[in-house]
Amino acid sequence: MDDYVQALIRKLIRKYHTNCPFELASSLGIHIRFADLGQTTKGLYFRKLRRRFIVIHNQLPAEWQRFVCAHELGHDRLHKGISRFFLEEHSYFSPGKLERQANRFAIALLTADLAASPGESLHEYYRRAGVPQEMLYFFRN
Template identity: 90%
Template sequence: MDDQLQPVIRQLIKKHHTNCPFEIAASLGIHIRFADLGQTTKGLYFRKLRRRFIVIHNQLPPPWQRFVCAHELGHDRLHKGISRFFLEEHSYFSPGKLERQANRFAIALLTANLAPGPGESLHEFYLRAGIPQEMLYFFRL
């Protein structure tokens, strides 16, 4: 796990007794919505009138919904006051610093209570943890 993220992730899991991004977001008072966000947007995080929202593309498969929720939760925890979009193809190949941090946060959160099994590759471990395969090639912890 990324040294910078370790204390944040550990504190969240300890406080909320889970590493499920949906449960943590709900516990933090972040409203989760599902909507058709078009072809390239998987999710977004924003604040409006002191309320926080994570919107997830409603046509994503469950592993992607979980990853996007964790990613957007990363924006909430790491980038206070900044609304960021998680864009599909563009963010895979040249993600900005904030997007890379949110992706690393998501991977660290979703793998926090797991350890690779004997002989299990990092690729197999991430897939078992529910990390979408597309993310494996670009973000290694």
Template identity: 70%
Template sequence: MDDLINKLIKKYKTNCPFELSRALGIHIRFMNLGAGTKGLYYRKLRRRFIVIHNELPLEWQRFVCAHELGHDRLHKGINRFFLEEQSYFSPGKLERQANNFAYKLLSADHIPHQDEPLASFYQRIGIPPELRYLGEDYT
């Protein structure tokens, strides 16, 4: 996964998930997905789409885009929904992998400052506060 992320960043000279998605030909749409769904990734007629809930704060939109881009890069041919953490389903392997991809992509080329708490580091790089505890698994 690290090699994949590094190759993407090197080729497109950015770690912005929106810019990477556009460069890869993935269509990004914003719409109201209702309570409980933050985003989704799907393919239709060889076209790829990331749909992001339009009422999310900007840092969540960025994370969801990175997460869904992870599905595109890691789970080809599988349509996925990014569901609320409060759902009755525990995040499966594919969701954990997409979260891992998102954290690694968004934190690429960033390192914590000396003695900087992880919460401050994640805030600085735009990881949503609700997900910062998950980042400890990926650092």
């Protein structure tokens, strides 16, 4: 899975010249919307009438909005035809296989243009890449 994800991300970046999830989603024709999704839902991905949508909770900090966009983009690229919700309780406490894959995709995408500096901790590296620190505990590279 990881080699496939890395190759997929390299291909996206090479084609669209960015690793910004918002720019990639736009380039891929995915509509991004912001809405109040309640206390536990950070974002969701769905298809309707052959149109693809990412909806991001509008009260999240910018770092989380970026991560959620990358996560939902992971669902679009990795899980064709499946609409998935990125639910806080599932992502933090018992992430399913598809959620773990989308999280790994998001982390790989957001860190694709960065190399760890000598002596830099994973915590510092993720912070510099804009990956929410909560992901550090679940997805150590």
